[in-house]
Amino acid sequence: MQHPPITLRYFDARGRAQFLRYYFRARKVSFTDERVPLAPDFAPWRAIRDDRSRTGPFQKLPVLHWGDRPLAETPMIAAFVHEASGDAGGISDDDNLRHGMLTSSLLLDVNAPLAILLWTEINFAGADLGAVAKRTLERLRQHFQAIDQSLVEWRWLERARGRRVMLADCLLWEELDAARVVFGPHLSLEATPALAKFYAEFAGRAACEAVLAEKPCQITARPGEAEGIAKIQQVLG
Numbered sequence: 001m002q003h004p005p006i007t008l009r010y011f012d013a014r015g016r017a018q019f020l021r022y023y024f025r026a027r028k029v030s031f032t033d034e035r036v037p038l039a040p041d042f043a044p045w046r047a048i049r050d051d052r053s054r055t056g057p058f059q060k061l062p063v064l065h066w067g068d069r070p071l072a073e074t075p076m077i078a079a080f081v082h083e084a085s086g087d088a089g090g091i092s093d094d095d096n097l098r099h100g101m102l103t104s105s106l107l108l109d110v111n112a113p114l115a116i117l118l119w120t121e122i123n124f125a126g127a128d129l130g131a132v133a134k135r136t137l138e139r140l141r142q143h144f145q146a147i148d149q150s151l152v153e154w155r156w157l158e159r160a161r162g163r164r165v166m167l168a169d170c171l172l173w174e175e176l177d178a179a180r181v182v183f184g185p186h187l188s189l190e191a192t193p194a195l196a197k198f199y200a201e202f203a204g205r206a207a208c209e210a211v212l213a214e215k216p217c218q219i220t221a222r223p224g225e226a227e228g229i230a231k232i233q234q235v236l237g
């Protein structure tokens, strides 16, 4: 892939950017993985937040610099990279729509609820963590069933075997793995065989695992996330 210098700026967390790191690794695209260190007082973030050349028009991350073009908003970054990489041109119109729908759903209906759950104790003092965790898990199970059915209807796994790794694949693997980390034994993929197969056999899996192994990090920037996850699993019984 021909491309100008690329910098991906995000926190030293998986969050909204990990799938982009996986994608660049799987597709052997060189990029600068610029990570803002986590700190309980968010000092490293506060030090750059007002520098809009680094934090973009809404002063949030991720920001992707594609040559001298700064891009913000995860769905927009994904759509841009999907086009600029030539991936969009290599699949049918229907598969492009599916790629967009899957990306949107994984960001809004999996990534966001997991982040909200992980931040619950800090952002919503006094909230019933058990109730939030149970409802998030219940809705995630339902949603995984629907995605599973759609992947079968779209013949996603068969088609994925005949093409290069794309962004939605990396995002799907990341969200399955993040859900596994958050819910541990409370979430099984047995009821969703297409998802289980994808998670185990994804062609980009080695690249994803290499990124995770080289730079282990939390899912969110929440201070004490590991303890928070242990508590979530405990309240789920």
Ligand SMILES: N[C@@H](CCC(=O)N[C@@H](CS)C(=O)NCC(=O)O)C(=O)O
Residues within 6 Å of the ligand: 015, 016, 059, 060, 061, 062, 072, 073, 074, 075
């Ligand atoms: N709509 C944006 C949301 C970006 C966002 O909320 N980023 C968080 C980290 S995941 C952030 O920068 N938080 C710092 C802050 O709000 O000060 C997207 O989808 O990219």
